Amino acid sequence: MRAALDRRSFLRVSAVTATAMAAGCAHTTASGPAWAGGASAAARTGARTAPSRSDWTALGKGLAGRLIRPGDASYDAARRLYSPSFDGIRPSGVAYCAGPSDVAECLAFAKKFGVPVTSRSGGHSYAGWSTGTGLVIDVSRMNTVSAASGRAVVGAGAQLIDVYDRLAAHGVSIPAGSCPTVGVAGLTLGGGIGVVARKYGLTCDVLESLQIVTADGRVLTCDADHNPDLYWASRGGGGGNFGVAVSFTFRTHPTRQVTVFFLHWPWSLARKAIAAWQAWAPYAPDAMWSNLHLNKDPGLDLQIGGLYLGSQADCERQLEPLISKIGSRPSSRYVSQASYSHAMMLMAGCSGRTVSQCHRPGDLPGQTADGRFPRDAFSAKSHMAYRPLSAAGINALVEQTALPGRHAVLLDALGGAVARLRPDATAFPHRAAIFSVQYYAHMAGAAAWLGRAHAAMSPHFGDHAYVNYIDPSLSGWRQAYYGANATRLAKVKAAYDPGRLFRFPQAV
Numbered sequence: 369m370r371a372a373l374d375r376r377s378f379l380r381v382s383a384v385t386a387t388a389m390a391a392g393c394a395h396t397t398a399s400g401p402a403w404a405g406g407a408s409a410a411a412r413t414g415a416r417t418a419p420s421r422s423d424w425t426a427l428g429k430g431l432a433g434r435l436i437r438p439g440d441a442s443y444d445a446a447r448r449l450y451s452p453s454f455d456g457i458r459p460s461g462v463a464y465c466a467g468p469s470d471v472a473e474c475l476a477f478a479k480k481f482g483v484p485v486t487s488r489s490g491g492h493s494y495a496g497w498s499t500g501t502g503l504v505i506d507v508s509r510m511n512t513v514s515a516a517s518g519r520a521v522v523g524a525g526a527q528l529i530d531v532y533d534r535l536a537a538h539g540v541s542i543p544a545g546s547c548p549t550v551g552v553a554g555l556t557l558g559g560g561i562g563v564v565a566r567k568y569g570l571t572c573d574v575l576e577s578l579q580i581v582t583a584d585g586r587v588l589t590c591d592a593d594h595n596p597d598l599y600w601a602s603r604g605g606g607g608g609n610f611g612v613a614v615s616f617t618f619r620t621h622p623t624r625q626v627t628v629f630f631l632h633w634p635w636s637l638a639r640k641a642i643a644a645w646q647a648w649a650p651y652a653p654d655a656m657w658s659n660l661h662l663n664k665d666p667g668l669d670l671q672i673g674g675l676y677l678g679s680q681a682d683c684e685r686q687l688e689p690l691i692s693k694i695g696s697r698p699s700s701r702y703v704s705q706a707s708y709s710h711a712m713m714l715m716a717g718c719s720g721r722t723v724s725q726c727h728r729p730g731d732l733p734g735q736t737a738d739g740r741f742p743r744d745a746f747s748a749k750s751h752m753a754y755r756p757l758s759a760a761g762i763n764a765l766v767e768q769t770a771l772p773g774r775h776a777v778l779l780d781a782l783g784g785a786v787a788r789l790r791p792d793a794t795a796f797p798h799r800a801a802i803f804s805v806q807y808y809a810h811m812a813g814a815a816a817w818l819g820r821a822h823a824a825m826s827p828h829f830g831d832h833a834y835v836n837y838i839d840p841s842l843s844g845w846r847q848a849y850y851g852a853n854a855t856r857l858a859k860v861k862a863a864y865d866p867g868r869l870f871r872f873p874q875a876v
């Protein structure tokens with residue numbers, strides 16, 4: 369095992385991986401996505417005229433933050449998301465808002481002129497639904513992180529690596545995802561699965577309150593006592609639906625030494641490994657989190673990796689039942705104790721880099737001058753597994769992975785604290801899921817393999833999906849993402865955004 373992980377290794381070890389609906393994104397055209405048509409937005413809001421150049425100039429002057437328009441030197445950098453797949457989309461403006469009043473200003477402008485509006489934090493939407501042809505409200509400038517008395521207040525534009533890093537100075541953290549540049553807003557609003565989720569829950573499970581600017585320009589505090597329905601919906605109901613979140617208050621947990629591990633077996637043991645892992649990982653002690661990777665990129669490779677909240681010796685002991693169920697010692701193994709911060713850097717694919725280097729390069733908010741974290745384009749689909757695979761299901765998964773192409777399947781363990789909440793306690797419904805499943809692929813043929821693998825596995829996994837792996841080609845997405853919570857979510861949407869200002873193809 370290398371000390372520093374390259375991008376491909378990152379994809380293999382991280383809890384959840386980067387994906388974008390690249391080649392197969394039917395909604396994206398050279399001129400922009402179909403959902404962001406200005407005419408329908410104008411019709412919806414009753415606006416008669418599109419904003420003139422001087423209207424845009426006035427908006428920019430009225431903001432404490434910065435409005436970037438086509439023609440500005442930073443425009444191309446400002447409009448890009450994490451995935452190059454959406455580089456063809458050209459917003460009319462990208463507003464780097466300095467605070468809630470800038471956001472309210474932008475929303476008023478969008479309504480007045482019927483300009484489609486979308487919110488953006490880390491820009492990792494798999495479907496590219498944090499950009500569009502209208503006004504992008506970017507919250508990256510709102511990225512402060514503070515901690516005191518068991519709580520952290522985190523600006524909605526903070527990226528995960530900065531959240532981990534700044535909280536580490538206080539000896540605390542929050543359960544969150546692996547990718548360093550994912551934004552806390554998109555992650556939290558859709559749930560937030562990470563390497564300590566079995567111990568501490570999803571990111572949304574430790575959310576005590578949030579501040580959000582709603583379509584009418586109000587800045588609302590939402591918690592158990594104030595706007596409790598919006599608070600409920602903001603914990604798993606998905607980003608971009610109810611307003612523009614500007615700040616989150618989380619419960620923190622103290623950090624400690626942890627152990628990270630990566631074990632490999634020959635591909636010939638894939639069936640045994642899947643059977644053993646699915647019977648072990650979701651039911652292991654909460655301190656143990658793991659995932660299973662089936663890789664065909666470029667060759668076949670089988671890895672079980674993870675993080676244990678405890679010593680190396682204890683971790684080794686916990687791994688023994690898994691190894692004995694597989695019936696063979698790993699062909700290669702890396703098990704090592706690390707500080708919590710180092711483990712987060714490792715899981716982020718940032719080992720060997722500084723925190724500053726673990727950003728995208730540039731001088732816009734959220735970027736750093738020495739940033740080295742690359743963008744990536746690949747396609748993905750997913751399932752949430754509510755039951756273990758049968759022998760036939762295991763066979764199908766192994767066969768699909770072994771098909772020609774550059775692709776992989778990742779199974780991330782759930783259970784533990786995630787499973788101890790009721791499915792309706794928050795908007796995230798998948799409390800009974802035992803693991804998540806992601807299929808991802810690069811290069812030509814990606815969409816065909818994804819469609820085929822997903823279809824082949826649906827009879828075995830069922831039709832549940834995670835809204836943070838948003839999938840434009842998923843049929844029955846409402847039920848798949850939200851299950852029985854869909855009805856209540858629709859009521860919250862009607863109450864807080866009756867005019868549907870916040871709109872995209874899979875908006876609640």
Ligand SMILES: Cc1cc2nc3c(=O)[nH]c(=O)nc-3n(C[C@H](O)[C@H](O)[C@H](O)COP(=O)(O)OP(=O)(O)OC[C@H]3O[C@@H](n4cnc5c(N)ncnc54)[C@H](O)[C@@H]3O)c2cc1C
Pocket residue numbers: 383384385386387450486487488489490491492493494497498507524544545546547549550551552553554555557558559560561562606607608609611612613614836837
């Ligand atoms: C490389 C990579 C690694 C990932 N790792 C994990 C992981 O470990 N765990 C996990 O659970 N998920 C993971 N994901 C999925 C990730 O949680 C989602 O893609 C998430 O939506 C990204 O949030 P963002 O803020 O970066 O993206 P954005 O594209 O900025 O936003 C995503 C959605 O949220 C909306 N939104 C953004 N900001 C706001 C705001 N302030 N208020 C309201 N709505 C807003 C957007 O409009 C969009 O609809 C990963 C994704 C990638 C690409």
